[in-house]
Amino acid sequence: MRDFLKKTGLIGLGVTLGILLSVHFSAVANQESKTGIPYEDLQLLAAVFGKIKSSYVDPVPDNKLIREAINGMVRGLDPHSDFLDGRELEDLKVSTQGKFGGLGIEVNSENDIVKVVSPIEDTPAFRAGIKAGDLIVKIDDTVTRGLPLTKAVDMMRGKPGTSVTLTIARKDEPMPLVFKLVREEINIKSIRYKMAEPGYGYIRIRNFQERTGEDLVQALKSLYKEAPLKGLVLDVRSDPGGLLSQAVSVSAAFLPKDVMVVYTEGRTPDARMEYKARPRDYLGSSAGKGLFGKDYLVDLPAGVKTVPMVVLIDAGSASASEILAGALQDHKRAHVMGAQSFGKGSVQTIMPIDATHALKLTTMRYFTPSGRSIQAKGIEPDTAIDDGRDVMRIREANLDHHMATPKNGKKATEEETAKPSSPADDEEKENIKPVPPVRFEFGSPEDFQLQQALNQLKGLPVIAALKKEDKKNDAETAEKALDAADAIDKP
Numbered sequence: 001m002r003d004f005l006k007k008t009g010l011i012g013l014g015v016t017l018g019i020l021l022s023v024h025f026s027a028v029a030n031q032e033s034k035t036g037i038p039y040e041d042l043q044l045l046a047a048v049f050g051k052i053k054s055s056y057v058d059p060v061p062d063n064k065l066i067r068e069a070i071n072g073m074v075r076g077l078d079p080h081s082d083f084l085d086g087r088e089l090e091d092l093k094v095s096t097q098g099k100f101g102g103l104g105i106e107v108n109s110e111n112d113i114v115k116v117v118s119p120i121e122d123t124p125a126f127r128a129g130i131k132a133g134d135l136i137v138k139i140d141d142t143v144t145r146g147l148p149l150t151k152a153v154d155m156m157r158g159k160p161g162t163s164v165t166l167t168i169a170r171k172d173e174p175m176p177l178v179f180k181l182v183r184e185e186i187n188i189k190s191i192r193y194k195m196a197e198p199g200y201g202y203i204r205i206r207n208f209q210e211r212t213g214e215d216l217v218q219a220l221k222s223l224y225k226e227a228p229l230k231g232l233v234l235d236v237r238s239d240p241g242g243l244l245s246q247a248v249s250v251s252a253a254f255l256p257k258d259v260m261v262v263y264t265e266g267r268t269p270d271a272r273m274e275y276k277a278r279p280r281d282y283l284g285s286s287a288g289k290g291l292f293g294k295d296y297l298v299d300l301p302a303g304v305k306t307v308p309m310v311v312l313i314d315a316g317s318a319s320a321s322e323i324l325a326g327a328l329q330d331h332k333r334a335h336v337m338g339a340q341s342f343g344k345g346s347v348q349t350i351m352p353i354d355a356t357h358a359l360k361l362t363t364m365r366y367f368t369p370s371g372r373s374i375q376a377k378g379i380e381p382d383t384a385i386d387d388g389r390d391v392m393r394i395r396e397a398n399l400d401h402h403m404a405t406p407k408n409g410k411k412a413t414e415e416e417t418a419k420p421s422s423p424a425d426d427e428e429k430e431n432i433k434p435v436p437p438v439r440f441e442f443g444s445p446e447d448f449q450l451q452q453a454l455n456q457l458k459g460l461p462v463i464a465a466l467k468k469e470d471k472k473n474d475a476e477t478a479e480k481a482l483d484a485a486d487a488i489d490k491p
Contacts, residue, residue, distance in 0.1 A: 045069065049065060049069075053065070067083075070083050071083055074359065074361075077361075077362065078346070078362050078402060078403050079396070079402055080344070080346060080348050080360070081348065081359075081360060081361050081362050082360045083357070083358075083360075084350075084357065084358045084360055085356060085357055100185070100188075101157055101158050101159050101160045101162075101183050101185055101186070102156055102157040102158065102183055102184075102186045103123065103125045103156050103157075103164065103166075103181050103183060103184075104119060104120040104122075104123020104124055104125045104184070104186045105118075105119055105123075105125045105130060105156065106118045106119075106120065107136070107149065107156075108149065109149040109152075112145055112146050113135045113136070113137065113144060113145065114135070114136040114144045114149065114152045115133070115134070115135055115136070116132055116133060116134040116135075116136065117132060118132045118441065119131070119132070120186065120188065123186055124181040124182060124183065124184055125179075125181065128179050128181055129179075130168065130179060131170065132441065133170075133171065134168045134169070134170050134177075135168065135170070136152070136166055136167070136168060137167050137168070137169050138165075138166070138167035139152060139155045139156060139164065139165075139167075140155070142155065157183070158183050159183065160183050160184050160185050161182065161183065161184075162182070162183050163180060163181065163182050163183070164180075164181055164183065165178060165179065165180045165181070166178070166179045166181065167179075188206075188209075189215060190205055190207050190208065190209045190212045190215060190242075191203060191204065191206070191212060191216055191219050192204045192443065193219035193222065193223060194443065195223060195227070196233065196443070196450065196454060197454060198227065199227055199228070199229060199230040200229070200230060200231045200232070200233070200454055200458075201220075201229050201232045201233070202232075202233045202235065202443055202450065203216065203219050203220075203223075203232065203234050203235065204235040204236075204443055205234070205235070205236050205239055205250065205321070205324075207239055207240060207241065207242045208239075208241060208243045208246040208247055208250070208320040208321075209242055209243065209246065210243065210246070212242070212246040212249065212250060213245075213246050213249030213250055213253070213282060213296065213297070214296050216249070216250055217253070217297065217299055217300060220300060220301060220304055221299070221300075221301060224303065228303060229303060229307045230307075230308070230457070231307065231308045231309070231310070231457030231458070232307050232308070232309050232310075232457075233309075233310050233311075233312060233450060233453045233454065233457070234309060234310070234311045234312070234324075235311075235312045235442060235443065235450070236311065236313055236321040236324060237312050237313060237314040237316065237317055237338060237449070238316035238317065238442075239317055239318070239321040240316065240319065240321070240342075241318050241319025241320040241321055241322075242319070242320050243320065244275070244320060244323070244347065245281070245282050245283075246282070246320065247261075247262070247319075247320035247321075247323040247324050248262065248275045248276075248277070248281050248282045248323075249282035249297070250324055251323070251324050251327040251328065252277035252281075252282055253297055253300060253304060254305065254309065254333055254334070255277045255305075255327065255328070255331055255333055256277065256305070256331075257277055257278065258276050258277060258278050259276060259277050259331060259369070260274060260276055260277075261275050261277055261281070261323065261327045261369065262275050262323045262326070262327060262366050262367065262368065262369070263275065263366065263367050263369075264347055264364040264367070265364060265365050265366075265367065265406075266363050266364035266365070267363075268363070271347075271363050271364045273364075279295040279297075282297075283295065308457050309328070309333065309334035309335070310334060310336075310337055310456050310457060311324070311325050311328055311329070311334045311336045311337070312337055312338045312449055312450065312453055313325050313336060313338045313339065313340075313341045313379055313381060314338050314339045314341070314449075315339055315342060316342060317341040317342060317379070318341065318342035318343075318344040318396075319342075319344045321341065322341050322342070322343075322344065322345070322378065322379050323366065323368075323374075325341065325379045326368035326372065326374060327368060327369055329379065329382065330368050330369040330372070331369065335382050335383065335456055336381045336382045336383075337381050337382065337383045337384075337385050337449065337452065337453050337456065337462075338381050338384070338385055339384065339385070339386070340378045340379070340380055340381065340384075341374070341378035341379040342396055343374055343375065343376050343377050343396035344374070344375070344396050345366055345367075345373050345374035345375030345376070345377075345396075345403075346362045346364065346365055346366070346375060346403060347362070347363060347364035347366055348361065348362055348363070349364075362403070365403070365406060375396065375403055375406065376403065376404060378396070383452075383456065383462060383464070385448070385449045385452050385453075385462070385465070386464065386465040386466065387448040387449050387466045388466050448463075448466045
């Protein structure tokens, strides 16, 4: 059960690292502590270190012991603080910039098989004809059965120009399909959009990257070129978050100038900040414009500020997604629909330690314009829509060492800062069921919550829950894929 919680919690947090609320680098990494040095505790640490060095069954390198001690110290604070090495820092860069060498496939793991969620347009996978629903049974000579998803992703990524061979099992295809692909630099766009119905736009934000605000402007311009919008659905379901500046930018696109979007509270003076719908709070080097550069939001179509809106959220909407939903909800700019969000109401600051290491440390809590803390609570939708996916309740509040919700919007006490699991929490965890994978593409005609959002905008009746029906999953196809993988391995 503990392993399951760790894995699912990581998914909820955006193991792709898109879940970071703020990625700004602190120039002051070594502030002096106001308290004395805890000599007795340090002596205890040294004593344990010595015992392991002298008595553990196998020799252990000093750097491994020290690294694990640091990891334990940092990860024991809360679920989001971490000690990062070179590889993890590179992954962080990928998540915020949206660029990497690879094939252009979104994947998840199902029935111990790597499943294609969607190929990204104009990438090697897309051009080769790989389709959503395909099951990847081999990567080069490695069978994916039981392979951790992160390992499979690592194997598919690589230096542009290098090749990799995927063996695919596809439903209704009698034999596995083999694709030899050449990796390219993949630029992931954080925004997808379309006209869901005549006059009703649909914009999906997958995560908040460096150019999300600018990409939103282009999406809105394209939609308004087709026709003046009578309604707009903004979809941040399963969006794990990203850059704070971009959450402010997207919020500012729909809100009046200079209104509050989010504010933060922390121990240090520079942790107490207000972010408003104003250029200085969303422009900067991360947006590629500079503090005094062009404000791309001035080019928005006039109707954007008043078009009726629905924001879709679910249990995977975290961090920056919750800032956006909370701001639009507090200002009564949009109707929020879907399921209760994840509940990550904290800000992580990246503090460089040296050239290859950094500390990702929780330094602030954030609050919606009305003073609501999202920490461990999440955003409650104005209208709950159950599409059958939200049967599990793993959110921030289910994670070990999660920070408690501060009382009355004030700074948390020391006892509230890190909340270890209690017997009641453990009992709740035992009743948690895994969430079923999405059986449809967000924004497709099969998207029940989207259809209800459109009904809301049209003034039509909204259905609160999808009728429960017995649906076949991909178990049969997955089993065939496993058999195919086994057969491929046989001489």
